[in-house]
Amino acid sequence: MASSAPSSSAAEMDPNTANLRQPATTGDAWYGVAHGCTRKLGMKICGKFQPTSYQSVGSLNVPKPKKTEKSILIAAIKSCRLLMFTYEIAPVFVLMEQLTLKKMREIIGWPNGDGDGLFSPGGAISNMYSVMVARYKYFPEVKTKGMSAAPRLVLFTSEHSHYSIKKAGAVLGFGKENVILLKTDERGRVIPADLEAKVTDAKQKGYVPLFVNATAGTTVYGAFDPINDIADICEKYNLWLHVDGAWGGGLLMSRKHRHKLSGIERANSVTWNPHKMMGVPLQCSAILVREKGILQGCNSMCAGYLFQPDKQYDVNYDTGDKAIQCGRHVDIFKFWLMWKAKGTIGFEQHIDRCLEISEYLYNKIKNREGYEMVFEGQPQHSNVCFWYIPPSLRGMPDGDERREKLHRVAPKIKAMMMECGTTMVGYQPQGDKVNFFRMVVSNHAVTKSDIDFLIDEIERLGHGV
Known part of the structure; x- marks a missing residue:
């Protein structure tokens, strides 16, 4: 299956992304990695697939596979024990x-x-x-x-x-x-x-x-x-x-x-x-x-x-x-199959969405009362590192006492999150920096309302710390 260059100017400037595929428009979601890997070859997986076309996998109108084919595919994806x-x-x-x-x-x-x-x-x-x-x-x-x-x-x-x-x-x-x-x-x-x-x-x-x-x-x-x-x-x-x-x-x-x-x-x-x-x-x-x-x-x-x-x-x-x-x-089977289903453009959208949501979190808290960023400037990746400063510490001058108390804030809030069963965000120190929250987005299903809830929950639980 031949690849075609994207029409965006960004792709034209970067020769390494010139072969990123455009979204499928005819139900063919099987693109990305297997140039020259035929459907017949794919059917040899496990030696049991029937000659049924899977070209529309990932589209809205997926033909229902035969029970045996579906069970074989699901079992192969789950275990890949070979x-x-x-x-x-x-x-x-x-x-x-x-x-x-x-x-x-x-x-x-x-x-x-x-x-x-x-x-x-x-x-x-x-x-x-x-x-x-x-x-x-x-x-x-x-x-x-x-x-x-x-x-x-x-x-x-x-x-x-x-x-x-x-x-x-x-x-x-x-x-x-x-x-x-x-x-x-x-x-x-x-x-x-x-x-x-x-x-x-x-x-x-x-x-x-x-x-x-x-x-x-x-x-x-x-x-x-x-x-x-x-x-x-x-x-x-x-x-x-x-x-x-x-x-x-x-x-x-x-x-x-x-x-x-x-x-x-x-x-x-x-x-x-x-x-x-x-x-x-x-x-x-x-x-x-x-x-x-x-x-x-x-x-x-x-x-x-x-x-x-x-x-x-x-x-x-x-x-x-x-x-x-x-x-x-x-390990290759699940990755190959996922790339075939999503396409390169699907992975691109996944990455862009995760970083978009992380940027949303950063912009929400960078100038918000009660928050301090661990370093200046927008994060390069989806890691957003910050301290929540409870009201009891906001007027306290910087020094050993404030650092000692701030070091205990993130662990306490996380413990309350887990007790309430609402959410869970990691924390850690780094070098001479006391414990801070590290929110990482790697799931493109996370929404802006999820981020809003997270901020509200940190403030609700941390208000009296």
Whole structure:
């Protein structure tokens, strides 16, 4: 099925979104990822589908499927219990994964969607893959001889980045002390000058800088590190650049918001979790690598009982030997099916709606009495971080006593929310900042009236705190 470019000027300016599809107008909601994946091939899933057309799935006039077909499809979506490690074990799912990963790489901006990738058990594992392949790229002898074959290697990541980068450093033998944290600005974005200073300092100490992680959507603030500036430094010092887009990668689907990840096409690897901002059922995380074949080189053990080189098909379709584990859960099916049903434009609308609702919350409270924002300016993502200041604290001068009392406000209000059964909003401290609320919108069904209710409920419960 050929793709057509959108008519909007934004799409015309950005070649990476030139193939975003327009909404279906004739009931054909099966568009997005499976270019060249025929209906007949799709019918082979589970080996039991009858030859019934599903081209109108997602439209208003859906023909009622046969009972057996419906039950098979529902069961497959709910469980996806099949494993995938060789083409002969799961041929359709292997092809689905290849098609989808290629499409994701195209959206990132890598030429022709070339490269490699896998769906992994989660963002933490995807990030660990990135560190593994970076080490293999520069020091392949570690695979056979261990870390003793390498000099003291150091990794760099934001002080606001996900803890999985530090965990990867510990698990893979680098050591937590060799994961160097970078300073951020008041919005939680890495300061590039601090990265270059710490790279230079590490080299002067005789260490070998290896890997830099840039976060696209931090967990707490939803901040996007300046990828282009970081990429300049990585190219200058020949460092592997990874972008952790587990939370913010979904914004690549939006022509309105993808500019926040400008420069991601310069990354060597990317983590992207469709189960986060895109609403795909857990779990669904991808590690995408720009260099083809490096996952295989890094992880292959050539188990002869599974990965024979003289099979009757192209053994490049066998994915088990390039993964950490052999058999993998079939995470691709639910994502492929969801993309087919919603289309790229459906994901775009989902993303835009979530950020629109978050912006509505921000605008409602930024100048409202009793609220203080954790940082100045509109959030980059759907994370809205704020303090509710109860009347008892509004006239109190800033100081240790006020900070101590304010630190207890969010936990108390959340406890009352849960006791009342009305709503539940997360809170946490960050650095030297006391507990604050962090409202995150990732469900496009949230309405402005829901946000109004949330604000009223915080004020009702917090009035007497």
